[in-house]
Amino acid sequence: MPIATRRFGRTDWTVSEIGFGAWAIGGSWGNVEEADARASLHAALDAGMTFIDTADVYGDGRSERIIREVLKERGGERVIVATKAGRRLDPHVAGGYTKANLEAFIDRSLGNLGVETLDLVQLHCPPTEVYYRPEVFEALDGFVAAGKIRHYGVSVEKVEEALKAIAFPNVVSVQIIHNLFRHRPAELFFPEAKRRGVAVIVRVPLASGLLTGRMNAATAFSADDHRQFNRHGEAFDVGETFAGVPYEVGLAAVEELRPLVPGGATMAQFALRWILMEEAVSVVIPGAKNRAQAEANAAASALAPLSPDVMDAARALYRERIAPYVHQRW
Template sequence: MKQRDFGRTGWRVGEIGFGAWAIGGSWGDVSEDDAVATLHAALDSGVTFLDTADVYGDGRSERLIARVLRERGDAERPLVATKAGRRLQPHAADGYTLENLERFVDRSLSNLEVETLDLVQLHCPPTEVYDRPEVFGAMDRLVEKGKIRFHGVSVERVDEALRAIRQPGVVSVQIIYNLFRQRPADDFFPAARAANTAVIVRVPLASGLLTGRIDRSTQFASDDHRNFNRHGESFDVGETFSGVPFEAALEAVEALRPLVPGNAGGMAAFALRWILMEDAVSVVIPGGRRAEQARGNAAAGDLAALPAETMAAAREIYDRIVAPHVHARW
């Protein structure tokens, strides 16, 4: 797998990582056996960057990663990024204290069975957190204590990403960027390059829509966020189908379908390769619930670069069908 620099950390990571939300929860039932097989398949395929969070399955995702890395023994260890903050009840800016963050970090250290966490990201905190240097100072303190190596943020909106990189200790920003959410390339990526900030791209397949396998008849389980969060009932609606209304998203998928090269192996690989055309991206983290999904995603980096006319056509579809619903909001 091709490697990319991870900002100013000195790390090199495989350009396609693995997002471990689905194996934790909120995507319907995923058995432990399937989750373990999926993680092994990702790592066997060259993935060197795993992304999780302490709230994915109330720690299940972190514990599954620890189990798989234990089973692999002396195999080269991937970098593991986790997140903290969403355990707060209520999830409010005043809860982002050193005491609370250290408690969350200690729990992740236990779940992941390590002495130091590679990367801890504030997990889509309230917007006012980005203007509180004391919060980022608390993360710096956890670095000084040796509990974390680096810290970053996972954001909902471009303006939050721009504010985050002004904090000197922030080495990475995780953001939604895909064929349905193209604004980061316009407004954020140039600033990230200038700051040498790593960019982690999440929701690359728009909750499965950009696999081309979802249609109007697709049914989702009651515990799948694509059922219970379509209108933002539980968390930011932008995390589900990238915030695009379902009917408009399906229209855009059909418009994109003719752009997929015959040798691409499907729309999912095409959508991932489209993201990798952006050199500001350090790693893209598609998820998966089955081993074959992990293997297919990891192979997307082997596709040839997309021609300029394909990139232009994809932008035209975005501008015409998708942007009116999402561009100004996130």
């Protein structure tokens, strides 16, 4: 069954409601062999995914280059490829978001992806202060006018940043964390994004794998996996790892969610279907490190809508078990 599609905000794009998150095939998720990375992306595209999300820092360009090579191999109608810019700054501070720096990052991504124009460039979780600097967005307007990028958006950590960003009229999309363990974006941001015609890209939909239901207290992660090295925010925002939920708390909550999973579906597919119940969501971008994971992600689109009772039960569990750890932080 083909993946359902949704309109991507006020652009003229229609994209698969489940896309391919390409962080894992770049790095920071343990070792992913090149052959597996390519196979996962091929499987996603074979299944009908038409939206790929990457960034210039994923494997220092490895993710972008793999995407370029796979798409070149396949030929045919090109899918939408979104990338990000900003995290190459060292130190990563608001003052670094200059026109010159952004142009250098964009030019590098153009080369990595082998294109003349980038479909979508997203500011990559910049410091909050960047959203109060109109000159940053004016620079992005200039890159659109110059033909280097078609559209631009932002990837944010906080709901407040998302609301501030969409006050800039040419921000076409916002990427944000939303999942069974992170409900807050639906309260205020989603209705406002929908009202303004802003596309919503949902990342970390499986809470770094917690919501696959395959982890336990004994699960081991390699030293180069952010689920090991960033558990307390040592390398970047802790909300990117297990959605900011303490690991043991998340494991216990997953066990309480299991009875809600529809027959014939996996926990991960249920978690993706839960996100897709929100009309404001344009595309959800789970990662995949191999062919089987990509195919299973795609299949979530075919699940029947969840019942009001199931949605209410999930909300109740969030309020009681998870919200105290995450709700007011992001």
